[in-house]
Amino acid sequence: MFYLSRAKFLSFALWGLAGTISAGLVSCGGGETGGSSADMPFVAVSQFVEHPSLDAVQKGIKEGLEEAGYKDGESLRWELLSAQANPATAAQIAQKYAAARPDVIVAIATPSAQSAVSKAGNIPVIFSAVTDPLAAKLVESVEKPGGSVSGVSDLSPVKQHLALIKEILPEAETLGVIYSAGEDNSVSLVNLVKENASEAGFNEVREATVASSSEVATAARSLVGSVDAIYVPTDNTVVSALESVVQVGKENSLPVFSGDTDSVERGVIASIGFNYYDIGIQTGEMVVKILKGARPGDLPVEFANVLRLYINPSAAESMGVTLPESVIERADETVQ
Template structure:
């Protein structure tokens, strides 16, 4: 009788262990894992990620409960970006949030199966991420951080309202994202009778020297949404303030860091739009192939009064722009 009871107890114990194992497996499947790959840390990209998380949380994906973010920063290195993407694929993440052009390119190189949503990408078509805005890839879609009028609005303001003839631009020639913007700036400047003075850098440590090299050669400086340069934006601000050179940025997040003016939008809003795309994919409502790439919304020209004073610019009441109020 004792042997029989031991046998029954052992069977019940084994069954309980099996049930326990099944429960853990089910629980792990209920938690969504999102791989977040970002080329560098700077305010615009960080704001985009904040907006992305907000969209997911508002739609039922709460960090620590049913979603986990594996956040990896490539420190500006393309090789690191590719390794991050490869590791995400090996780990079997459920979705990849690629925050920048290099990050999105690396993710697409690594997988054609895992859904990818990107943001902070200037030219998704030129970067060969999608065939067209309304023709996303089988596993990739997202948002562009360049409004069709963003660059022309800012550069024409520099030419016509500020009266700049020689405009300097600092960018990383290794970023496809930046090359596209510089080409656009050049066309607009030359069409307006001005000259574009280009200085390229490879690392953030070179940015201040690049800014100093423009002193005496330009009437104003324009910084595109270049990840390397924006990460060291304060270096350009210090030169612009010391030398009374009007400094313009390609995105609004640089306003609080000392830019005189920018045409743009909120990167947090852009990340939020991207997050809604991720929600639709995660819930099985759509695939990436069903979601067109989108431009940012709420576009505007903004002027920073404090920076204007620092850079020797008198604000004209006729300028059609919003005044930066700070945070």
């Protein structure tokens, strides 16, 4: 817990170590960290890793704030740091922000949210792109989060994903899933896949786990010959190295599907989901409520409710798949 009586001491101590800590922290861009911005509302953003989905969330948050009149450098102090998929770095960022005492800490993705909540004390924390905030022990309930935490979940429509894969590959029986066992959100999603696989028509789910993005290609190759398709959930570690999974799929005529729609443009065959930019806008609106005096614990956790079908016919062809006309006709977005 962060004690207010020690705030001044910790602030000077940690900022004095900024040169040391900064070697492990990566700025993703964003505003100033001091000086003339001191009297502006201060929003400190911790992003677990840079990849298109989380980048879209961050962009949406910032633009959501701008729409409400909070513009970086003019009426808002904005700081953004990336942990580069390193939990230890996420913890360093959380400690730095706890000492800086911003008006709101925004944590993008589960590991960053867990780190932020563990260090923030009574500083409001709004999370985004967190699949299962209950399993991650971020909130007491989604209806009444309690404490100083709330946010927006990116819980995937797993049942719809499985139904889509089966519609495209009706003969598929074994589904491979690549994920990081160290990400609570991924474990929750894989459990949902296993719980719903039989109902969707799959006989078996085979798991390949990774500890870092450098292991993703090896995990994908380990599934070749033993599964009929690969499903990549919204796992930050795996999605950051998605191209290596897509390459394995192309080389082995092994269809690859994803839990997020941004990955369709990067080479997977199809997905059903929401736009992560919209998740960001939704999160930004929640941050605005905090800046205007709302308590996070009084704000229910929000979920995306608009789903869209994205397809990539050329990716399908490269993996030996012909998309059914039924899928092509109802697609909301077709990647050319």
